[in-house]
Amino acid sequence: MKLYHSASSPNSRRVRIFLAEKGLSIPFATVDLGKGEQHSDAYRAINPRRVVPTLVLEDGTAIGEVPAICRYIEESHPMPPLLGETAKEKALVAMWERRAELEGFAAVMEAIRNSAPGLKGRAIAGPHDYEQIGELAERSKLRVNNFFADCDTRLSEVAFVAGQRFSVADITALVTVDFAVKAINLAIPGEHRSLKRWYDAVSNRTSMTAQ
Amino acid sequence: MKLYHSASSPNSRRVRIFLAEKGLSIPFATVDLGKGEQHSDAYRAINPRRVVPTLVLEDGTAIGEVPAICRYIEESHPMPPLLGETAKEKALVAMWERRAELEGFAAVMEAIRNSAPGLKGRAIAGPHDYEQIGELAERSKLRVNNFFADCDTRLSEVAFVAGQRFSVADITALVTVDFAVKAINLAIPGEHRSLKRWYDAVSNRTSMTAQ
Numbered sequence: 001m002k003l004y005h006s007a008s009s010p011n012s013r014r015v016r017i018f019l020a021e022k023g024l025s026i027p028f029a030t031v032d033l034g035k036g037e038q039h040s041d042a043y044r045a046i047n048p049r050r051v052v053p054t055l056v057l058e059d060g061t062a063i064g065e066v067p068a069i070c071r072y073i074e075e076s077h078p079m080p081p082l083l084g085e086t087a088k089e090k091a092l093v094a095m096w097e098r099r100a101e102l103e104g105f106a107a108v109m110e111a112i113r114n115s116a117p118g119l120k121g122r123a124i125a126g127p128h129d130y131e132q133i134g135e136l137a138e139r140s141k142l143r144v145n146n147f148f149a150d151c152d153t154r155l156s157e158v159a160f161v162a163g164q165r166f167s168v169a170d171i172t173a174l175v176t177v178d179f180a181v182k183a184i185n186l187a188i189p190g191e192h193r194s195l196k197r198w199y200d201a202v203s204n205r206t207s208m209t210a211q
Numbered sequence: 212m213k214l215y216h217s218a219s220s221p222n223s224r225r226v227r228i229f230l231a232e233k234g235l236s237i238p239f240a241t242v243d244l245g246k247g248e249q250h251s252d253a254y255r256a257i258n259p260r261r262v263v264p265t266l267v268l269e270d271g272t273a274i275g276e277v278p279a280i281c282r283y284i285e286e287s288h289p290m291p292p293l294l295g296e297t298a299k300e301k302a303l304v305a306m307w308e309r310r311a312e313l314e315g316f317a318a319v320m321e322a323i324r325n326s327a328p329g330l331k332g333r334a335i336a337g338p339h340d341y342e343q344i345g346e347l348a349e350r351s352k353l354r355v356n357n358f359f360a361d362c363d364t365r366l367s368e369v370a371f372v373a374g375q376r377f378s379v380a381d382i383t384a385l386v387t388v389d390f391a392v393k394a395i396n397l398a399i400p401g402e403h404r405s406l407k408r409w410y411d412a413v414s415n416r417t418s419m420t421a422q
Contacts, residue, residue, distance in 0.1 A: 067309060072299065076298045087286035091282050092274065099276065128357045133346050136344055139341055143335070146339045
């Protein structure tokens with residue numbers, strides 16, 4: 001396996017953390033997003049969606065989309081389980097990770113994509129160009145704040161996002177929080193103590209520093 | 212298992228088709244979205260996100276989010292496989308289904324949510340209220356047309372969305388096409404012959420009429 005990634009890409013970070021939690025060390029190839037290397041012919045031959053990360057297997061098969069990459073890694077390296085063990089756990093982890101991604105991660109991404117001057121005409125990652133919508137960037141920030149509040153409620157009831165055990169849902173939620181601080185200057189509000197308790201605990205895992 | 216669904220909800224239809232492809236017949240409970248039953252205390256106790264469908268297991272566990280529901284069904288009833296068999300197939304099906312969902316299905320949903328008069332102040336499904344953005348509805352339609360074009364290219368190379376075998380990715384893509392016609396009046400353009408060939412073949416499966 002070889003991972004095409006970018007150091008600054010939060011989607012790449014999700015996979016780097018996932019690999020570190022598995023104790024796996026695989027070759028990385030850097031795609032320089034600042035230089036637009038994701039649009040090069042060489043990278044488009046690997047991932048026609050022109051996004052990072054992509055996991056390339058020994059036989060040349062290229063897997064894009066973070067949950068798909070994590071699924072491959074989990075199936076080929078089941079221990080420790082990060083996507084759940086029983087049918088029920090697998091479904092619940094999938095549900096909670098998806099909510100973290102669609103309600104949190106995607107909202108942060110949408111806020112940046114629709115406001116950053118450097119992303120003018122590139123409001124959605126991928127092969128097609130779309131204009132930014134300023135009003136959407138503002139709405140996205142409301143969504144991120146609602147996500148923080150919902151996470152706080154959830155984490156006042158359970159230790160980890162998907163329940164009693166650390167899972168990929170925690171990775172996605174943690175990367176979302178860090179990304180919100182860094183990219184749109186939205187931090188966890190002080191009153192969200194359960195979210196903060198969880199954030200501090202998960203941030204301390206060695207995997208979270210995976211570069 | 213019991214499925215809470217709505218006859219008119221395309222997300223519910225995805226699960227109904229999935230169950231029909233598995234040959235499973237389980238009890239359904241109807242949630243009347245027109246009457247706002249998804250916001251009732253009774254339904255919120257089942258799914259606090261107030262969306263359909265939800266799969267409820269014998270022990271009372273409630274699973275929301277279509278890919279999570281499909282994951283549970285696949286794990287508990289593996290045959291015929293709809294999410295792939297090997298690690299590689301599972302990852303590729305996940306990748307293609309996700310693209311169909313984020314680039315196609317979600318774009319159609321976004322177009323409707325941000326334009327339908329009845330959804331004023333409800334631009335995103337779920338527990339939080341968001342204002343509609345007209346400009347976003349227009350951008351979403353461009354995305355749907357790009358999705359059709361990308362699908363056509365893909366389906367000029369392979370028989371089904373995820374490759375040589377029918378999978379959940381075809382269900383999501385098929386429901387997207389039907390939903391686009393019904394809800395935002397966007398049909399497959401005549402020049403997309405590969406997409407049309409696939410659409411006709413997949414539409415003919417008995418599962419597609421699952422109510």
